[in-house]
Amino acid sequence: MENQVSDFVLFIGRFHPLVVHLPIGFLILAVILGISSKFETFKGAYHLLDLTLWLGALSAAMACVMGYMLSLEGGYNTDTVFLHQWGGIALAILAFALLAYRKKAKIRPLVQRIGFVVLLLLLLYTGHLGGNLTHGSSYLFQYAPNPVRKMAGFPPKINRVHKEITHIDSALVFEDIITPILDARCITCHNNDKIKGDLLLTSFESVMKGGESGDAIIPGNSAESELFKRITLPHDHEDFMPPEGKAPLSKEQIGFMEWWIDSGAKTNATLADLSASGEIRDKLEKYLKIGKYNTILNNPIDPINPSVVDDLRASGFNLASLSENLNYLEVSAKIGQKISMNQLEKLTKAKSHIVHLDLKNSGITDESLTIINTLPNLIRLRLDQNPITDDGIRKLTDLSNLEYLNLSFTNISNASLALVKDYKNLKQVYHYKTDVSGTEE
Numbered sequence: 001m002e003n004q005v006s007d008f009v010l011f012i013g014r015f016h017p018l019v020v021h022l023p024i025g026f027l028i029l030a031v032i033l034g035i036s037s038k039f040e041t042f043k044g045a046y047h048l049l050d051l052t053l054w055l056g057a058l059s060a061a062m063a064c065v066m067g068y069m070l071s072l073e074g075g076y077n078t079d080t081v082f083l084h085q086w087g088g089i090a091l092a093i094l095a096f097a098l099l100a101y102r103k104k105a106k107i108r109p110l111v112q113r114i115g116f117v118v119l120l121l122l123l124l125y126t127g128h129l130g131g132n133l134t135h136g137s138s139y140l141f142q143y144a145p146n147p148v149r150k151m152a153g154f155p156p157k158i159n160r161v162h163k164e165i166t167h168i169d170s171a172l173v174f175e176d177i178i179t180p181i182l183d184a185r186c187i188t189c190h191n192n193d194k195i196k197g198d199l200l201l202t203s204f205e206s207v208m209k210g211g212e213s214g215d216a217i218i219p220g221n222s223a224e225s226e227l228f229k230r231i232t233l234p235h236d237h238e239d240f241m242p243p244e245g246k247a248p249l250s251k252e253q254i255g256f257m258e259w260w261i262d263s264g265a266k267t268n269a270t271l272a273d274l275s276a277s278g279e280i281r282d283k284l285e286k287y288l289k290i291g292k293y294n295t296i297l298n299n300p301i302d303p304i305n306p307s308v309v310d311d312l313r314a315s316g317f318n319l320a321s322l323s324e325n326l327n328y329l330e331v332s333a334k335i336g337q338k339i340s341m342n343q344l345e346k347l348t349k350a351k352s353h354i355v356h357l358d359l360k361n362s363g364i365t366d367e368s369l370t371i372i373n374t375l376p377n378l379i380r381l382r383l384d385q386n387p388i389t390d391d392g393i394r395k396l397t398d399l400s401n402l403e404y405l406n407l408s409f410t411n412i413s414n415a416s417l418a419l420v421k422d423y424k425n426l427k428q429v430y431h432y433k434t435d436v437s438g439t440e441e
């Protein structure tokens with residue numbers, strides 16, 4: 001079909017979504033004028049009704065023609081197009097009919113008002129179908145509360161963000177990794193209402209069914225899979241997906257797609273089934289935000305022995321519970337207090353409890369970091385304003401849970417940053433006023 005339609009027709013057709021706003025605006029105004037004529041106060045505006053109705057009827061007719069041209073492009077749900085098209089045509093006819101009726105010698109206000117109400121309902125219905133064609137029918141109610149979704153005939157929302165994947169091995173590759181990528185980047189054009197390239201990307205079955213040019217996925221062979229070829233073409237290539245103007249997939253996401261296809265494009269496989277290992281596993285762990293961070297705080301821990309608390313306080317530390325119902329501790333050096341190796345050693349008595357540690361400006365040296373390295377649950381660590389160097393950072397090898405590290409006003413250099421990059425949960429590193437060169441983070 002596409003080849004037989006002239007480019008010029010398709011070109012004009014693409015203006016339909018723009019032009020269609022004219023009849024919407026004019027006809028809604030006509031409805032308002034037509035109905036408000038009932039009230040004395042608005043009588044003054046009534047003489048504009050004919051003009052508004054004319055503009056609405058003519059622009060509706062124009063939108064119909066352009067909409068038809070757009071439909072020749074194909075790639076839309078034919079049932080929805082059918083209803084939308086006839087809704088639009090009926091709307092234009094009704095607008096002209098109302099004009100003709102108003103030319104009659106004797107207008108009955110009630111008949112006219114009923115005409116306007118029908119016009120409004122038709123406008124809403126047709127406009128809604130048009131919206132479905134553009135955005136997909138799930139668009140409007142995507143964020144609606146569940147009861148509203150139910151009324152509109154949609155299943156309850158799946159809240160992917162809150163769905164907890166407790167362990168990376170139990171993550172479902174297609175459902176938890178591939179589907180969210182397709183949802184975010186592809187389904188606006190490959191859904192039930194808008195089926196570009198005859199390809200649906202809304203479920204595993206539809207992805208595997210393929211499109212116009214056959215299979216989209218060849219299990220085990222990403223290089224031969226149309227879908228994978230499309231997302232890895234040069235960005236300015238005509239066939240590149242998603243098309244220009246839409247955000248392309250990230251390198252990481254492309255990597256996951258490739259890995260999923262090459263490992264057989266299975267539907268229900270977990271990461272464990274596909275024995276994901278090494279780099280891909282680390283990347284996925286980060287991507288799915290399965291940090292050990294959360295796992296630590298989710299594991300209840302018994303309150304710390306009060307005598308340990310007293311001892312630590314006497315040694316120059318402030319202690320606080322992380323929150324009311326968590327027994328994990330936030331520990332900091334008292335302001336102005338210099339902490340010796342002996343004092344620091346005491347922290348090991350609470351080593352499973354300490355998750356935040358603030359040793360800002362406490363005079364600690366490289367040597368002390370050996371002790372800090374024995375606090376396995378550290379999530380936040382402040383070492384700023386201390387005379388520590390790269391040698392010290394080299395001792396921090398076991399802090400795999402660390403998310404935040406402050407090294408500002410220390411003597412570290414680029415070597416430390418390179419080491420720190422290997423902490424897989426680390427999200428923030430501060431190194432203001434250090435020997436780190438350049439603008440590197």
Ligand code: HEC
Nearest residue numbers: 185186189196197199211212213214216226227239241242
């Ligand atoms: C803005 C709309 C749009 C988005 C978003 C989009 N596509 Fe497409 N897609 C199209 C159009 C239009 C075609 C048909 C024309 C063509 O073949 O290039 C198509 C065709 C395809 C085809 C070829 C189907 C066949 O069998 O010929 C594949 C594969 C594809 N898209 C994959 C994707 C993937 C994967 C994404 C998400 C990363 C995506 N598309 C996002 C518009 C889109």
